[in-house]
Amino acid sequence: MNAPLPDERPPFADGYPQTVALIALTTAAAVGSRRWLALPDVAMLYLLVIVAVAVRYGRGPSVLASALSVATYDFFFIAPYYTFAVDDLRNLLTFVTMFVIGQLIAALTLRIRRDARTARAREARAAALADEARAASLKAHTEAMRSTLLSAVSHDLRTPLAALTGAAT
Numbered sequence: 001m002n003a004p005l006p007d008e009r010p011p012f013a014d015g016y017p018q019t020v021a022l023i024a025l026t027t028a029a030a031v032g033s034r035r036w037l038a039l040p041d042v043a044m045l046y047l048l049v050i051v052a053v054a055v056r057y058g059r060g061p062s063v064l065a066s067a068l069s070v071a072t073y074d075f076f077f078i079a080p081y082y083t084f085a086v087d088d089l090r091n092l093l094t095f096v097t098m099f100v101i102g103q104l105i106a107a108l109t110l111r112i113r114r115d116a117r118t119a120r121a122r123e124a125r126a127a128a129l130a131d132e133a134r135a136a137s138l139k140a141h142t143e144a145m146r147s148t149l150l151s152a153v154s155h156d157l158r159t160p161l162a163a164l165t166g167a168a169t
Contacts, residue, residue, distance in 0.1 A: 015057025016064060022049050023068040031076055042077055043098055046070075047105065054106035055113070062106035069102060070095045 026049050030042045037045075046069035054062035074084055078091050086092060 015053070015061035019053050019057065019061040019065045020068065022053060023065060023072060026069075027072045027076055034077075039077060043073060043094070046073060046098065047102055050102040051105050051109055054109040059106065059110055062110075063103065066099045066102035066106070070099050073098065 023046075026045050030037060030045055046065075050062055050065045050069060053065040071084070074086065074091070074095060075082060079087060
């Protein structure tokens with residue numbers, strides 16, 4: 001099993017209670033707005049929650065969000081209401097599609113998070129390499145100036161020494 005990346009939360013660390021709360025709030029809002037919302041609108045609300053959970057909490061909670069979304073959608077919005085019985089088999093396709101789309105959206109969201117994290121790591125590495133290159137350039141420039149200074153001082157000292165040596169002989 002892969003170790004979690006530094007900014008990833010370990011499994012079951014958090015997000016599950018928040019996911020249940022978000023699905024409960026979405027269900028309450030949708031039940032309260034049943035007169036104004038069509039069934040596809042309710043399904044879209046649940047998909048929105050799945051995306052939010054995937055972005056914030058990761059894969060495990062997004063699977064829970066998908067499963068709870070399908071269950072609450074069936075229980076509260078599909079006739080016969082307040083049961084998990086399904087009279088119209090077309091609704092089963094809706095449930096499967098809702099779950100699969102939720103998971104696809106979650107997977108894509110998680111891939112975007114991973115790609116962004118990788119890009120940040122690459123950017124940090126590039127910045128570190130640029131800093132090293134600047135430091136090396138500064139060191140090379142300092143060495144060149146030192147060499148030039150020593151050469152000039154050496155020349156300036158040799159001329160008077162040669163004159164003194166000549167005068168002494």
